[in-house]
Amino acid sequence: MRKIYSRIRGTTDFYPPLSSxxxxxxxxxxxLFEIFGYKEVILPLLEEESLFRRSVGEGSDIVSKQMFKIESQDIVLRPEGTAGVVRFYLENGLPKKGDFWKFFYIGPMFRGERPQKGRLRQFHHIGAEAIGSDNFYLDGEIINLALSIVKETGVSSFSLEINSLGCREDKEKLSIKVKELMKGKESMMCSNCQKRLVVNPLRIFDCKQQECQRIISSLDLKDEYLCQRCKQEFSNLLSLLKDLNIEYKYNPYLVRGLDYYTNTVFEIKSSQLGSQDAIGAGGRYNDLIYNLGGKKTPSVGFALGLERILLLIEPYQEESSLKVFVAYPQPSTFPQAYHILNHLRKNNIAAEIDYKGKSLKAQLKYSQKLGALFTVILGEEELQQNCAIVRDMNKAVQKKVALEELVPFLKDSLSSLS
Ligand SMILES: [Zn+2]
Ligand SMILES: [Zn+2]
Structure with missing residues (x-):
């Protein structure tokens, strides 16, 4: 038996119409990135493993369970985009070339965990990073941009949840507070969370276990761990969102388990996605660049899951890009038809031909199936007169056109249709 291969579990084949x-x-x-002034970076899929240990954090789910590692080397397939952007920013000396940068990226990310519904091994992120300002108006821009993309792609029902973790000192206070509140409840948590409570209590918020979630959501969390400045910034941001007519829900339990987040954290959710309900997430990472060897540079960003968006949108109307089908009633005229096909393509007319020697009737049917607007029929008789029959596929009328007039005639006819 010859083996039929399957794709690796947790990966996707994008083929028409999904690819379109x-x-x-x-x-x-x-x-939207263009309108908001973000420039594209295309970065390697491979990065040093320790980059993520030092940014996303030792002991986070991503680093401890989900890294796709190249055997016996310090190389992983990137699990997320932010750390790579910061690595690129520092490595290329960007801090010396400017004090404010805005980047976006679109590309695959990898998680080496057992795939489940909504959790893929290879998936795509649409992400943005704004580096070099702690102005809350910039948080507003990042949130606005993320929501605009979600809306523009056609997702109709989604919600924004937001919280502030505060600065490093505030996060420390929150961490201690969580530890205190959890006293006596440790034994009810899963074994993972019991470890988390010792190493980094804020990670318990990432636990997907129902019982852990229930206990977490019963904790009396308020934003009192925030220092005066962080509190003010957060309240400024919330009023800005109101001004921008952006609806949000303040969620004190939104504590993202990635180490690099400080201050603003947000999630865009859709109830239609089931248990993995995040379309995307983001936040501030004011200490990350410092932690990775740069100067303290406040920054903010987000990433949206492209596959999640695809699950939520109505299929787009498919438009055929094919304009002209070249048909040959007799096999003898194929070489000339092939020549004319290339002539049309050279003149930027999307054209197609049948390579399988179908009958004229079958060729016309094929032309229709492909969505061609015109079919150029090249029979022996027409070619002897240096002519072609041009059939308007929608009106089902046809006309004889001189071969030298063919390109201008088709261009005119096509432009009158659009
Ligand atoms: Zn603070
Ligand atoms: Zn747990």
């Missing part, structure tokens, strides 16, 4: 939806989603995102 994929393209359109990224196109809509690119358009």
């Amino acid at each position: 939806f994929f393209y359109k989603v990224t196109q809509k995102a690119r358009k």
Whole structure:
């Protein structure tokens, strides 16, 4: 038996029409990045493993369970985009070239964990990073941009949840507070959370176990761990969101388990996604660049899951890009038809031909199936007169056109249709 291979579990084959939806989603995102002034970076999929240990954090789910590691080397397939952008920013001396940068990226990310519904091994992120300002208006821009992309791609129902973790000192206070509140409840938590409570209590918020979630949501969390400055910034941001007519829900339990977050954290959710309900997430990382060897540089960003967006949108209307089908009633005229096909393509007319020697009737049917607007029929008789029959596929009328007039005639006819 010859083996039929399957794709690796947790990966996706994008083929038409899904591949064109994929393209359109990224196109809509690119358009908005342009409007908001973000420039694209295309970075390697491979990075040093320790980059993520020092940014996302030792002991986080991503680093401890989900890294896709190249055997026996300090190399992983990137699990997320932010750390790589910061690595690139520092390595290329960008801090010396400017004090404010805005980047976006679109590309695959990898998680080496057992795939489950909504959790893929290879998935795509649409992400942005704004580096070099702690102005809360910039948080507003990042949130606005993320929501605009979600809306523009056609997701109709989603919500924004927001919280502030405060600065490093505030996060420390929150961590101690959580530890205190959890006293006596440790034994009810899963074994993972019991470890988390010792190493980094804030990580318990990432636990997906129902019982852990229930206990966490019963904790009396308020924003009193925030220092005066962080509290003010957060309240400024919330009023800005109101001004921008952006609806949000303050969620004190939104504590993202990635080490690098400080201050603003947010999540965009859709109830239609089930238990993995995040379309995307983001926040501030004011200490990350410092932690990775740079100067203290306040920054903010987000990442959206492209596959999650694809699950939520209505299929886009498929438009055929094919304009002209070249048909040959007799096999003898194929070489000339092939020549004319290339002539049309050279003149930027999307054209197609049948390579399988179908009958004229079958060729016309094929032309229709492909969505061609015109079919150029090249029979022996027409070619002897240096002519072609041009059939308007929608009106089902046809006309004889001189071969030298063919390109201008088709261009005129096509432009009158659009
Ligand atoms: Zn603070
Ligand atoms: Zn747990």
